[in-house]
Amino acid sequence: MKRTVFRNRWLPYLLVAPQVAITLVFFFWPAFDSLRLSLYRSSPFGDKLIWVGLANFQRLFGDRAYLRSAVTTFIFSFLVTFAGMGVALLLAALANAKIRGLGVYRTLLLWPYGIAPAIAGIIWLFIFHPSYGILPYVLSFVTAYQFNWFLKGWVALLLITVAAIWKQFGYNLAFYLAGLQAIPDSVLEAASVDGAGPVRRFFSMTFPLLSPVTFFLFTLNMTFAFFETFGLVHSVTQGGPGDATTILVYKAWKDGFEGLQIGISAAQSVVLMVIVILLTAFQFRYAEKKVVY
């Protein structure tokens, strides 16, 4: 690794100071405040603050709705991560071929990543809305089945899953493409000479060589599905129908900002914080060691 040498002892500190300040103000401060508030029952206006110890957590883990939300979140996150990465890998392999107009394809495939989750949600709403969406209208000519996800939980969950996959697709594709291009042709050619067909080459050579990328994308997609799909859920389903699409981060927001139950909401964000710390630790512990970029 290249090492930069600074003449002035203080300059490096000065240069990182803004980032440190941002982290302190926007991460550590709110994080510690959540930690503190999770131990209290607090009135909306903050005039009453009653110490309850771990009671908020106790309630949370005894609450069937919260456990249901956790299950929903895990199903959602694993679906988004595995299906999303699978599709991205497949298309990356295709986009890696030497064909005409490759640049155009790649650009188009990367596009969705540039869209904010809330906007992506609105776009999907226009396509899938049971009454003014285009797709249900077209489907109504072929089938009498009502895809009303205002009432059908599994349709709603499937809808936001697919939307999240689509949204994250460009990102996955970019990394897989880069990963594929980093694999030297000579390795694959050698395998060919040894008589391996394209499928064999893919599973025995390409896929293992891509494993660092896959691992990196796994944690990144999990984090995305867990935390950054809020805007999507908020604009498309608002957690419904029933609580079919109430993922953990949405529930934390809803209980805190709509329900004004600050203690319970803070406890939920502490749980989320633990999850993200575990994911990151997992990433650093196992991935960084083996990865050669």
Next chain:
Amino acid sequence: MPRTMTMMRWTAGVSALLVAVALAPAAAHAKTEIQWWHAMQGVLGERVNEIAAKFNASQNDYEVKAVFKGAYPDTLTAAIAAYRAKQPPHVVQVFEVGTQTMLSSGAVYPVYQLMKDNGIAIDWSDILGPVRSYYSSGGNLYSMAFNSSVPILYYNKDLFKKAGLADKPPASWDEVEAMAKKLVASGAKCGYSSAWPSWVLMENMHALHDQPFADHDNGYDGLATTLKINGAFGVKMMDLLARGAREGWFTYNGRLSKAEANMGGGECGIFTTSSAFIAGLTRAADGKFTWGTGPLPKMSGYPQGNAIIGGASLWVLKGAKPEEYKGVAQFFKYLASTENQVWWAGVTGYLPISNTAVKAMEASGHFQKNPQQRTAITQLNSGKTTPNSQGIRLGNFVSIRDSSEEQMENIFSGKKTSKQGLDDAVTKSNEILKDFAALYK
């Protein structure tokens, strides 16, 4: 990393704002500024700005700044955050379900007190009964009634004609069912639907049939601790709608005002929602279809209650200077004026809040020209205000409404029986009420 990028953009925005604030020149001659945070978007937001502009032009001492803060929950959350940071707005618009939260908050300067302290006499008894009772405590008005509406029934005349139905809104649920079936049989995509599921189909249906929604007179006589919606009436109401959903003559179209898009799109024959939808439907249906209104449908065999209002009121927060409160009092005096009420009700479809304003609208022939706007007032005046229909006041009503709507979805989709769903909603709500009571005991 995307998150860091957002954060950096955010910080850049904040610093730009700080610079702008620092550089802003001091006002030429110091008008006292009054911050009014509200949640009215679209056409309604324009009207709110008009109110502020008209008030500002009417005098030289005060400047009302109307600031849009997002949807109702966002506006309340923003006001709470500002209050906790000791920078509260003077006036904040809070939706009706936030009433108990505000009353219990200890952060409020009651409106009757504000007016008294500033020597402005307002005849509170002139305010429409259901509106006054909703926002009063111990007979005193705590917040300034602003945008109040009641749910009414709308029907699509073109679809009625196609189905061979007479040009008359259904008056009972039996009629709704019979007509909606005919509408669907004649090809309508949706026979009957409703917006604001909890407000219209649970809260208002209980009040209209004089059935209790919660104990302690719906929370008007002490903090409510138990919801009563899982009684015989609630189950009957939900059974009817669940059957409607199964048989296809009732279509569920989502929470909040979402379903209004279906009525506006001309899909629904019969529809129930806020009277404030008149403005929106007038625009949406223009040149496409004709429509009419009627009072909410009733079930036979129950006593007469009344519809309860929805919408929002204006709360004054503690922590400002006396001269600023003087301005707020002047502003409220302007809001309550017959002139402003007549104009506001006329352009929005919300209720005029005073009887005098209603009379003025009658006299000017406004209701002859806009008969739909009379429906809500006729409905309110023909009802009977009882302990069950004066309003509903629950701690953390937002979450309670949310949990009932969640269960209504489970009931309409057939996932749960009416009784099971309502029992679950009550269990969850009682927990919420218990938490609230524990804070303010």
